[in-house]
Amino acid sequence: MTPEDIKEALKQVKYPGFSRDIVSFGLVRSATLDGDTAKVSLTLTTSDPKIPLHIKQEVDKCLRALPGVKATVIDLAVTPARSASAPGGGNLGGNTAAPKTIQHAVAIASGKGGVGKSTFAVNLACALAQLLTAKGRPGRVGLMDCDIYGPSVPLMIGIEGRPQVEGDSLIPMENHGVKVMSMGFLVDDNTPVVWRGPMIMKTIQQFVQNVKWGELDILLVDLPPGTGDAQLSLVQTLPLDGAVLVTTPQPAATNVARKGGLMFQKVNVPLLGVAENMSYFLDPAGQKHAIFGEGGGQKTADSLGTVLLGQVPLIPEIRAGGDAGKPIVVTNPDSPAASTFREIGEAILLQLSRKPMPATS
Template identity: 35%
Template sequence: MTDSKTEALSSTLASTIDPILQRPLAELGYITSARTKRLGAAVIDVLLPVPGPPGHALIETVTAAARSVPGVRSVQIRHELMTDEQREDLMNRVRGEKRPVGGPGSSTYVIAVSSGKGGVGKSSVTTNLAVSLAGLGHRVGVIDADVWGYSIPKMLGAEGAPAVIADSIIPLRAHGVSVISIDYFVPDGQAVVWRGPMLHKALEQFLTDVFWDEPEFLLIDMPPGTGDIAISISQFVPRARVLLVTTPQPTASRVASRAARMADRVDQKVIGVVENMSWFVGDDGKHYEIFGSGGGADLAEATGVDLLAQIPILEAMRSGADRGDPVMVAAPGSEAVHAFEDLAARLVETRPRIRMHPELRIG
């Protein structure tokens, strides 16, 4: 007969979320045995899908869950690594057939965050927008497709190495956001010198080989301009929408309009404009528009879309990015935080109604 403490322990572990695959442990088969002994000692046998930091995180999660059970005073974890066959079976159960995220049959809303030029804060907007969407309760992924200027992992505080289970890459997570970047696959400080076909293949792997688990939103931090990556995105994810980022400076907005024309040529819809670095607030409380004004509004009018947000300059946002803290952590309650929260809410409203099987017809 199973005692009440063991039943409570098993129930708690079953509903505990795996930090690797973000699924309840009951679905994954990691826990092969869980029981309580005399004096409140819990003994748990765990199969680890991967070694290293991800495996350690799983052990810590299981230990913390067990300690939360009333009457459990100590926890002993006995673990071993899954075999190749067990890992293959695991991914077949949770993933099934590989298919590109955002492709046919996918409900993921893919947004390419684009600009015509570098230096407008596109990666900062992508990072903080992703965290804001996650803060609204949505499942969010980010692809850092700026292969020459990758910076999302640092800004998001998601540094390390992705785990690989069977032939699926597991994205890193931070602040409720899953992220993959070329930064994880090149030596530190090495420049990426790739031609179009290599870029195309890397992006295909990010969309297909990464276990995204069908997030509600996938933000793609695009490189500046209208080159190979933009063309590849239009081929892999033709339903992707485009969010344009510019500054108030007229020159920047004119260059960003080229990204809008690129989207139009490949039949991708521009859903709005974000004006970054719109102003800063001085010690006297006044707004200072050091990059001018009107660039975002002009771009929105020329493109026929709404200006969705104006993001102020905030020193805490800059310093936070260097530490891996989004602005919600670095400056909670600030004007920038409210701007990103409003932007996230407005983007949620732009989600299209997607017919999952467009080949089906009635009548």
């Protein structure tokens, strides 16, 4: 029996008060079988002493039901929270980890910085807004900027100012048919965000639970590069229906993107596909030039067992549109780049339509 077999069995154990299991919440750190003894390491954040006890009992019961397992060793590390909390710190007072009005949540991620992930996320959000508006569903796309240290979404999507407050909730700002929330709306341009992990986790929780997103068909979440606090906080707070990896073609980017994909697989977030950004330079004559090499996106997708969603060209108009707050999908919807973003959006919507609706507690 492999560690993967044990983790698969542990998906039967639900977090108290939720219909989501402890594996998909990212609570299982390791699982091994030593002879006839199953050993599992867990970590969670809560101030309710009943929750660790309940989880430990359920894990023990689950493991002992496996063939060949006669004993268990369960290492459960508990971090106290200020209030009874969900695995990522959300309130367990009968609430779900995410608003029920959000049908699907998709992370836009990259292992490496500098691959144009936020530019991609903004254009994809606008493309999805166009596609859903054409289907009679306007205003059903959200974009949550979780790049806490370098929030660039407000600039790229052309929104300035501060969001309105309604009670204990923030009202997302909107442009080009996309509802947006970003740390960039909440801090001054000259104020650096110098935070440790717990503050990042709290902010992401608030962006999920204390923003009035309204009825959304899809919420895109622009993550910072890497596999650190922001990524783990998100998967523990918001049930994700999938993730899209953004990379450029060269090995320096694809090797790191692959690690990002493996992280999502370890926390049971399905990969919807890989998007290759800056795939080629398209000169005025229409000729393609592989500035950053070729085939990296497809190789990354193949290695992760997913699909290549599309190849976005490297053209000045995309960069200029981001700097001006006018995404190319909006300003030049008939361009090859805009068509590529819409094709990627259509592929994502098709995949999501085949998935069951997110579980709620």
